[in-house]
Amino acid sequence: MSFFGYLGAEDVLRDRLVKYQRVSGGQAQACCPFHHERNPSFRVNVDSGSPHYLRWDCKGCGERGWGRKLLFHLLGEQQKDLVDGLLPKYELPPASPLHLVHREQMALPEAVLELFRGWTLDGLLEMGFSQETLNLYEVGYDHWLKAWTYPMRDQDGRLVGIYRRMPNGDPKYLPYGVRDFPEGLVHPDYAFHKSQHLYGLHLELQRTRDVRGPVVLVEGQKACMWTRQHLGYRVLVVADLGTSLGQRQAELLGWLGRMVLVLYDNQPRAQRQAQSAAEQLRSRGVLAKAIHTYAADVPQPDDLTPEQLEETIPWDS
Numbered sequence: 001m002s003f004f005g006y007l008g009a010e011d012v013l014r015d016r017l018v019k020y021q022r023v024s025g026g027q028a029q030a031c032c033p034f035h036h037e038r039n040p041s042f043r044v045n046v047d048s049g050s051p052h053y054l055r056w057d058c059k060g061c062g063e064r065g066w067g068r069k070l071l072f073h074l075l076g077e078q079q080k081d082l083v084d085g086l087l088p089k090y091e092l093p094p095a096s097p098l099h100l101v102h103r104e105q106m107a108l109p110e111a112v113l114e115l116f117r118g119w120t121l122d123g124l125l126e127m128g129f130s131q132e133t134l135n136l137y138e139v140g141y142d143h144w145l146k147a148w149t150y151p152m153r154d155q156d157g158r159l160v161g162i163y164r165r166m167p168n169g170d171p172k173y174l175p176y177g178v179r180d181f182p183e184g185l186v187h188p189d190y191a192f193h194k195s196q197h198l199y200g201l202h203l204e205l206q207r208t209r210d211v212r213g214p215v216v217l218v219e220g221q222k223a224c225m226w227t228r229q230h231l232g233y234r235v236l237v238v239a240d241l242g243t244s245l246g247q248r249q250a251e252l253l254g255w256l257g258r259m260v261l262v263l264y265d266n267q268p269r270a271q272r273q274a275q276s277a278a279e280q281l282r283s284r285g286v287l288a289k290a291i292h293t294y295a296a297d298v299p300q301p302d303d304l305t306p307e308q309l310e311e312t313i314p315w316d317s
Contacts, residue, residue, distance in 0.1 A: 035061040116140025161192035195246025199239035214259040226302035259287040
């Protein structure tokens with residue numbers, strides 16, 4: 001038994017949530033810890049055998065997320081070791097030190113996300129993104145820089161970076177550095193190593209048993225969210241955050257054990273990079289195919305209509 005007397009995550013929930021009660025389907029309900037309410041509108045999956053274990057949402061305030069965010073909220077940021085011990089582990093095989101040397105990736109404190117909550121996302125909703133998709137990817141808004149924010153998590157769900165992008169798309173996605181956060185909130189040696197991560201991978205690892213289709217590899221966050229929103233029932237979707245596929249990213253894709261369809265932007269340079277990424281994956285024994293063309297008047301995947309997106313994927317590959 002731990003110092004706090006908690007044997008598992010559900011013990012924490014039972015102890016810290018008001019009106020906690022098990023209901024049907026491996027779910028529990030309680031009063032939401034993220035806003036004041038008298039009647040429970042908060043649901044959390046407490047079935048430890050489910051791929052959605054500790055996923056939660058509140059019908060009252062719209063907050064949703066996974067176990068790390070909830071446990072940190074209930075126990076405090078200072079209880080990182082306890083929280084880590086209570087969370088399920090989704091581990092991939094370690095990278096071989098014989099051919100790949102990694103720079104250590106520090107995690108960011110979950111508290112930094114509070115800087116970007118509470119602001120409107122109307123612009124993205126008007127583009128056709130659903131509130132469910134925006135919540136799933138934890139999209140926020142930087143009030144000072146007037147930019148949308150896209151948290152980046154590694155395959156274990158740790159918050160390792162945050163990207164921002166202006167609503168007009170200029171400049172492109174930029175990662176936050178130490179100086180972008182309040183002094184003392186982030187370790188002074190923190191740096192984000194883009195080539196080690198795939199955007200959305202932590203979400204797709206929850207779904208590998210439920211989805212039998214290929215992996216669709218796109219460039220940016222919006223393309224990833226848009227493709228997942230409309231095709232997610234048939235494919236896994238991740239983004240490499242640019243048109244240069246890193247060695248670690250290629251290994252992560254290989255470990256998923258699926259065919260990879262590379263769906264980059266619809267410009268000549270991006271199409272060449274898509275072919276290069278597919279060739280790099282094939283050299284590692286991964287089935288991969290670059291999707292070279294789609295609607296000529298559409299610059300990038302998130303500009304495709306749901307119908308065009310469906311037609312673009314070669315389902316018979």
